[in-house]
Amino acid sequence: MAKDKTLGRGSYHHGDLRQAMIEAAEAVLAEKGVGGFTLRECARRAGVSPAAPAHHFGNLVGLLTVIATLGFDDLSEAMEAAVAEAIRSGGDRLAAICEAYLAVALARPGRFRVVFGRLGLKNEDENLRRAGIRAFGILVRETKLALGRQTEGEDLLTRPLPLFADDPDLAAILFVWSVTHGFSTMLIDGQLGPFEMQPSGRERLCELYSKQLVGLLLAAVRQMTARPGPLANPCRHG
Amino acid sequence: MAKDKTLGRGSYHHGDLRQAMIEAAEAVLAEKGVGGFTLRECARRAGVSPAAPAHHFGNLVGLLTVIATLGFDDLSEAMEAAVAEAIRSGGDRLAAICEAYLAVALARPGRFRVVFGRLGLKNEDENLRRAGIRAFGILVRETKLALGRQTEGEDLLTRPLPLFADDPDLAAILFVWSVTHGFSTMLIDGQLGPFEMQPSGRERLCELYSKQLVGLLLAAVRQMTARPGPLANPCRHG
DNA sequence: CTCATATCTTGACGCTGTTAAGTTTGTGGC
DNA sequence: GCCACAAACTTAACAGCGTCAAGATATGAG
Numbered sequence: 192m193a194k195d196k197t198l199g200r201g202s203y204h205h206g207d208l209r210q211a212m213i214e215a216a217e218a219v220l221a222e223k224g225v226g227g228f229t230l231r232e233c234a235r236r237a238g239v240s241p242a243a244p245a246h247h248f249g250n251l252v253g254l255l256t257v258i259a260t261l262g263f264d265d266l267s268e269a270m271e272a273a274v275a276e277a278i279r280s281g282g283d284r285l286a287a288i289c290e291a292y293l294a295v296a297l298a299r300p301g302r303f304r305v306v307f308g309r310l311g312l313k314n315e316d317e318n319l320r321r322a323g324i325r326a327f328g329i330l331v332r333e334t335k336l337a338l339g340r341q342t343e344g345e346d347l348l349t350r351p352l353p354l355f356a357d358d359p360d361l362a363a364i365l366f367v368w369s370v371t372h373g374f375s376t377m378l379i380d381g382q383l384g385p386f387e388m389q390p391s392g393r394e395r396l397c398e399l400y401s402k403q404l405v406g407l408l409l410a411a412v413r414q415m416t417a418r419p420g421p422l423a424n425p426c427r428h429g
Numbered sequence: 430m431a432k433d434k435t436l437g438r439g440s441y442h443h444g445d446l447r448q449a450m451i452e453a454a455e456a457v458l459a460e461k462g463v464g465g466f467t468l469r470e471c472a473r474r475a476g477v478s479p480a481a482p483a484h485h486f487g488n489l490v491g492l493l494t495v496i497a498t499l500g501f502d503d504l505s506e507a508m509e510a511a512v513a514e515a516i517r518s519g520g521d522r523l524a525a526i527c528e529a530y531l532a533v534a535l536a537r538p539g540r541f542r543v544v545f546g547r548l549g550l551k552n553e554d555e556n557l558r559r560a561g562i563r564a565f566g567i568l569v570r571e572t573k574l575a576l577g578r579q580t581e582g583e584d585l586l587t588r589p590l591p592l593f594a595d596d597p598d599l600a601a602i603l604f605v606w607s608v609t610h611g612f613s614t615m616l617i618d619g620q621l622g623p624f625e626m627q628p629s630g631r632e633r634l635c636e637l638y639s640k641q642l643v644g645l646l647l648a649a650v651r652q653m654t655a656r657p658g659p660l661a662n663p664c665r666h667g
Numbered sequence: 668c669t670c671a672t673a674t675c676t677t678g679a680c681g682c683t684g685t686t687a688a689g690t691t692t693g694t695g696g697c
Numbered sequence: 698g699c700c701a702c703a704a705a706c707t708t709a710a711c712a713g714c715g716t717c718a719a720g721a722t723a724t725g726a727g
Contacts, residue, residue, distance in 0.1 A: 203691050204705055225547040230684065240707050243683075247705090251684065309463040309546060309618055353630055354623045361624070362641035365612065369642065373611020374603065380547055382610075383593040385592045386599070392591055403600035404607065441722050442674055468715065478676050480716075485674090489715065669727080676721070683714065690707070697699085 209247045211237040213261070216254060220301035225308055230254065249372045255305050256313040262299070262306035263322035269295045270329045285337040285407045285412065288329065293400060296375040297393075303379060307372070324348055331355075336362045337409070339416050363415050370408050374400055447485045449475040454496055458539035463546055468492065468528075493543050494551040500533075500540035501560035505532045508567045523650065524573040524643045526567065527609045533637060534613040541617060545610070562586055569593075572602045575647070577654050601653055608646050612638055 205211065215236040230251045231241045247256040251363050273291035277284045296303040305312075312319060328347045335342045338360055347354070355361045377383050378396060387393045443449060453474040458466055468489045469479045486492040511529035516523045535539040543550075550557060565587045573580045576598055585592070593599045615621050616634060625631045 203707085204693075208705080224549065226549040229682090231682080239705095241683090242687095242708080243620065243706055245685075260636055307618070307620065309542060310493065311462065311464040353625060353627050356624075356627070362645070365621075365624075365637070366608065366642050366645050369608045369611035369615065371607075371611070372615060373607035373609070376614065377607065377610060380545070382545065383603075386594075386603075387591060389591050389594070399600055401604070404604050407600070407604050407649045407653070410652055411645045414648055414652075415645070441676085467713085469713075479714090480677080480718095481675050483716070523719080653692080672724085673700100674721100674723075675721085678717105679715080679719105680700090681715095684712095686709105686711080687710085690705100692703100692705075694701100694703085696701090 196249050205237065205239055205243070207235060208239060209241060212244050212247065212254060213258060217299065217301035220304055221299075225304055228310075236388060237272060244382055246332045252311060252313050255310055256316050256319050258302055259306045260316070260319045260322045262302035263319070263326045265295050265302060266292065266306075266326040267322070267329060270326070270333075274329075274333065280382060283409060285333050285367065286409055288333050289367070289408065290401055292371045293375045293378070293397065296379050297397070300379050304374070310365060321348065329361075331364055334367050334412070335360055337412050337416070338363055354394060363412055367408060367409065370404065391407075443477055443481070444476065446475060446477060446481060450482050450485065450492060451496060451499070454492060455537065455539035458542055459537075463542055463548060466548075490551050493548055494554050494557050496540055497544045497550050498554070498557045498560045500537070500544035502535060503529065503540060503543050504544075504564040505560070505567060508564070508571075510569075512571065516634060521575075521647060523571050523605065524647055526571050527605070527643045527646060528639055530609045531613045531616070531635065534617050535635070538617050541613070545614060551558045557585065568606055569598075569602055572605050572650070573598055573626070575650050576601055584635070601650055604649065605646060608642065612642060 198324065212233055215233040216228070218236065219232055230244060233254075234241050234244055237243075244254060248257060269291040270288040273287035274284050276282070277287035301313070314320075324347045331347070332342050332344075358364075378393070383396060387396055448461070450471055453471040453495075454466070456474065457470055468482060472479050472482055475481075482492060507529040508526040511525035512522050513524035525624060552558075562585045569585070570580050570582075578598065593602070596602075616631070621634060625634055
């Protein structure tokens with residue numbers, strides 16, 4: 192069933208409601224934000240009744256979970272592509288994935304907000320979990336590579352919880368992620384609004400990120416490379 | 430009016446509904462998150478009818494705006510207190526405010542989520558704006574101080590928008606903020622859940638933050654101090 | 668005491684997510 | 698080709714939501 196997508200609006204069956212709902216949801220999220228997001232509104236845009244989506248996604252959380260999974264896949268694919276491009280052009284791989292992360296957030300703010308929003312997803316969903324771990328695995332691999340560790344392509348899915356409990360690189364990994372994620376979310380959510388009031392202000396902030404923040408990040412990681420193992424905070428007696 | 434707060438539940442007038450609503454709201458936010466937040470639920474906990482809050486806050490957004498303002502004040506006070514303590518004990522001031530930021534987020538996740546959530550606040554509210562700029566001003570001051578710049582106690586409220594358009598320290602400021610904010614939000618929102626599965630896992634993450642991430646942050650800023658002005662990302666030809 | 672005013676309640680509106688039951692459509696077995 | 702079945706969708710209904718208008722009640726100033 193549903194092989195022919197040309198059923199279209201006129202007929203009783205939509206034809207590809209699943210995809211249409213996802214697109215509608217992302218459109219609503221992108222233009223109205225999390226607050227204005229409504230399942231009924233999405234159904235309206237897709238041209239179906241409010242109860243129609245239930246068959247495909249169960250409920251609202253199910254729809255969001257599917258979108259979040261796509262969001263993780265976006266991140267994974269963009270980061271992998273960025274790494275490939277960095278290898279080709281001789282650029283820094285870690286810098287490449289940091290920029291790719293922000294680029295994804297800006298390109299599809301709807302998806303990104305769902306992934307890292309506070310809407311509540313179906314966290315036990317297996318597809319979501321795999322997609323998340325895949326994306327995170329890329330970050331781990333590239334950070335370790337930047338640290339000079341040899342990475343053996345371990346499957347994170349088989350790692351015991353808690354992840355990286357005794358990994359000496361955990362600090363570096365979370366540092367990279369914090370900077371990248373922090374800047375991306377603040378930019379997406381408008382917390383940096385006061386800095387981008389003039390025309391093309393957002394572009395200038397992205398440039399600042401690419402040219403300076405990522406540079407600071409790399410410098411910090413490189414410093415860790417020189418002195419492997421935990422780096423003590425010199426201002427604490429711990 | 431409302432001088433005697435002992436009116437209590439029995440009487441027609443609550444006595445201090447404004448405060449009661451704020452507390453109820455934060456309790457709901459802390460235990461149910463943004464998704465389960467409801468004005469009616471808050472009114473229920475405060476023991477009043479659903480329409481009662483309207484007189485004090487206008488509407489739901491008004492309540493959230495007040496809470497967000499308190500959240501900014503929390504941040505400001507905690508950071509100032511941390512600076513004072515750092516001065517007293519000889520610790521690093523910038524490290525102190527980074528740790529204070531996370532501490533506030535963990536201590537009052539309800540407020541913190543409202544401040545930086547995606548719920549939509551009354552952004553033109555003057556109190557909110559002032560509180561936000563005050564908190565941000567502390568971050569700016571301490572970052573500039575760490576960079577060795579002399580800070581003349583400028584009032585950010587009078588700065589023209591966009592803020593810091595040509596400030597050479599903007600990158601450092603946003604870097605510090607990104608790390609601190611990124612880690613705090615990820616921890617609060619459970620994105621770091623896989624790392625804290627065992628008992629007292631959150632404490633270990635906080636320790637990692639204090640002892641290593643903040644250390645990396647300081648190292649990056651110090652490096653900037655040595656080489657003032659914009660720091661080029663060495664892996665880009667910009 | 669009187670009465671304006673601030674505070675809270677009641678009742679209603681349209682909206683939401685979700686469910687149950689019924690209707691239409693496509694598909695595989697014959 | 699036909700038919701039964703399953704999938705996809707609709708309609709109708711439910712409780713709960715935010716908000717508003719109108720009415721009730723308490724407070725404090727005169």
